[in-house]
Amino acid sequence: MSLRSTTRALPTLLRVGFADAVAYRAEMIVWVLATTMPLVMLGLWTAVARDAPVGRYGEPQFQAYFLATFIVRQLTGSWAFWEMNFELRNGTLSMRLLRPVHPLLAYAAEGVAAMPMRVAVSIPVAVIALALVGPTGVNAKPLLWVVWAFSIVGAWLLTLMVNLLIGCAAFFFESSLKLMDLWLVFYFVLSGYLIPIDIFPTRLRSFVDWLPFRYQIGFPVELMTGSHAMPDALVLLARQAAWIAIFLGATRWAWRRGVARFSAFGG
């Protein structure tokens, strides 16, 4: 299944994917409500910081951080693992395999197709964030926004690869939904989603720096809130790229092995 035929079909894949993403209006509202955990954490942490700052975080910094977290989470979310599990269990993966478009690219396209809706949800939050914290709580260096743009694409890619890799595990375990639950435990704690990484004890933080979780969400959030100078930002961007490469390789390997197994045992 060639990249060329997939690229040619991409505009239609995106258009149909978008139509599918907005098919259920009620589900859209539930989905938006389901991703409001950063706003809950915003309330909790600002209450904690009311008496005294936590590390470098006072009330405005926590507000900026968690509103940025909400935006980054919207822009990098993926549910490909769930789709893969569903399609493997009910056998509709066969229909994907019969199309001359690589299924992994089709999953990626479906993720991208939902992006306009996610951006639409994020823009009002970004406006509120700016109004609440003012321009001082936001990165003011244009070049760092360029790095942020790369980091947000990287965070989306990394999250997608994690989803696809865990989805591929379903080829071997019949269902990998619990595996994602396990991943999310670490993700919530070690990515900066619930607790800013800066607050971690130094030794734990240097350990977290080498794990993939931070590059899924914390890193772009830190860039938005002006936590990094350019040299640090580039080092972290390189680490993010390394994790993407690792997960890309692992996903390709798992997909090939998984499809071979699916083809051996039946779908």
Next chain:
Amino acid sequence: MIRVRDLRKHYKVHERPPGLGAALRSVFRRRYKTLAAIDGLDFDIAPGERVGFLGPNGAGKTTTLKVLAGLLHPTSGEVSVDGHEPRRREDAFLKKIMLVLGQKQQLLWDLPPSETFELNRAVYDVPRAEYDARLAELTELLQIGDLVRKPTRTLSLGERMKCELTAALIHGPKLLFLDEPTIGLDVSMQVVVRDFVKSYNERSGATLILTSHYMEDVEKLCPRVIVIDKGKLVYDGALDALATRIRPDKRIILRFSRPVDVADLAPLATVLRHDPGETVLRVLKDEVSAVVARALAQFPVDDLTVENAPLEEVMSELFARGRPDPERGPPP
């Protein structure tokens, strides 16, 4: 078009007895058994043929279709489909084939079928003019006019199958695999689907391979059948020849202008059914002419037809005999 030699597909399946103890033991130690879903199949199918795969449940029909479509990798043997090795699933191969699974769908559930058609146009790279012409033709043949704009989830089973067929044929496949395409459909919808599939084959010259539990599908569509039982070839040849060989007797169906006593019919032949509207006699093939002549002379016959034994009976008898040595019938 299709060449299959010594095709085998074996599965290793986990086996455990019922009960809590066995369930717990299976957590630590599993026993596996190897099952031969396909066990040495050989056949060839020429371009444009309509072939029915017949066999009881678990015979290996769907497995064979999936191997031919490239979804399953054979354990051993040779499979060639229009010059391609299906397991490689090359673009060129995928653009030539389509597999319609009666119990699985490719239509996007929450969107109208027109979106799936459009998606297939893009992924199969069908030129716009060709797509428009083919869609117009399929829409008319299957009468799906307004359906294509309703979300798939709101369509009835029959409506969905018509749209599934449309989606499957948007790219004009040269080879169509149909696995139970009429399953769950009412009788009139079965006729619509059957007629459509036949007409598609005749107009496009596409090769058609069908599995169905409805013998009528096979009778109406497939001059040739391949019968599989426990993964082995039991028969490959003309459907008529199979019926004649397994059940050489014929059915004479009579309709009378006034009531006739069944006792009067008994000397004529074995009476299989005697209803007010219709009487069915079973006679040996060689005696058909004589029995027909006597029936016409002795009874007030309004209508008379002679048929082979129903395919259901032929198949039941074939499988009840156990598995004979593969005897190949003549090619159709």
